[in-house]
Amino acid sequence: MVADLHRQLDEIGVELRLGTALAAEPASAPGTAGEFTAVTADGAELTADIWFGAYGSRIHTDYLDGAVPRNELGQVKVTERLTVQGHETVYALGDITDVAETKMAAMAMRHAEVVAANILAHSKGTEPEAVYAPIPVKVILLPLGPAAGVGQFPNELGAAFQVPLETVVQMKGAGMMLGHFRELFNV
Numbered sequence: 001m002v003a004d005l006h007r008q009l010d011e012i013g014v015e016l017r018l019g020t021a022l023a024a025e026p027a028s029a030p031g032t033a034g035e036f037t038a039v040t041a042d043g044a045e046l047t048a049d050i051w052f053g054a055y056g057s058r059i060h061t062d063y064l065d066g067a068v069p070r071n072e073l074g075q076v077k078v079t080e081r082l083t084v085q086g087h088e089t090v091y092a093l094g095d096i097t098d099v100a101e102t103k104m105a106a107m108a109m110r111h112a113e114v115v116a117a118n119i120l121a122h123s124k125g126t127e128p129e130a131v132y133a134p135i136p137v138k139v140i141l142l143p144l145g146p147a148a149g150v151g152q153f154p155n156e157l158g159a160a161f162q163v164p165l166e167t168v169v170q171m172k173g174a175g176m177m178l179g180h181f182r183e184l185f186n187v
């Protein structure tokens with residue numbers, strides 16, 4: 001998949017410079033069109049039309065009090081039912097949980113299915129039994145525009161396999177899932 005991605009980037013003229021960084025932020029604001037030339041940490045010049053800061057993200061859970069157990073990363077400790085540890089009817093989902101997996105919207109949506117099923121069970125007076133199991137491999141759909149890109153899903157044995165380009169296009173590239181969310185939120 002990585003080799004395919006490199007090939008596709010190469011075909012559209014994207015030059016990857018890995019393992020380096022800009023020595024200083026460009027004069028133009030991030031995410032704002034405007035040609036600039038910057039110098040990278042290894043001393044090379046780089047001219048481009050736009051730049052984005054992509055330094056990773058971190059969660060903000062300081063507002064939670066001591067009743068919510070958190071790990072050293074600030075992640076909320078949850079059970080396999082996605083209840084907050086030590087609580088029977090308080091749930092946590094999404095990026096703030098300590099579930100060992102890549103933090104992605106796709107996973108947050110899977111969490112939501114479990115939490116919704118358990119809350120429904122509570123409301124009906126039945127036992128909340130839905131549990132969450134992380135997907136054992138990294139899952140990604142990475143479109144390069146509406147008609148290219150790569151993606152990886154698990155197969156029925158739980159091993160990673162590269163999905164066909166049509167899957168990347170149909171599931172994400174063509175509409176960035178807007179249709180799915182329009183339907184979900186009934187808008």
Ligand SMILES: Cc1cc2nc3c(=O)[nH]c(=O)nc-3n(C[C@H](O)[C@H](O)[C@H](O)COP(=O)(O)OP(=O)(O)OC[C@H]3O[C@@H](n4cnc5c(N)ncnc54)[C@H](O)[C@@H]3O)c2cc1C
Nearest residue numbers: 056057060061063093094095096103104105106107108141
């Ligand atoms: C650049 C980028 C690209 C990404 N691309 C993808 C992708 O292609 N596919 C994918 O699956 N995932 C992607 N992700 C990850 C995805 O965005 C997150 O996993 C997802 O948004 C997590 O959802 P969440 O509801 O847990 O948290 P969030 O979406 O972060 O929502 C948390 C909300 O809580 C609010 N909040 C925080 N503190 C407080 C407070 N004290 N009081 C009230 N509100 C508060 C925040 O403002 C925010 O609106 C991407 C993330 C980034 C940064």
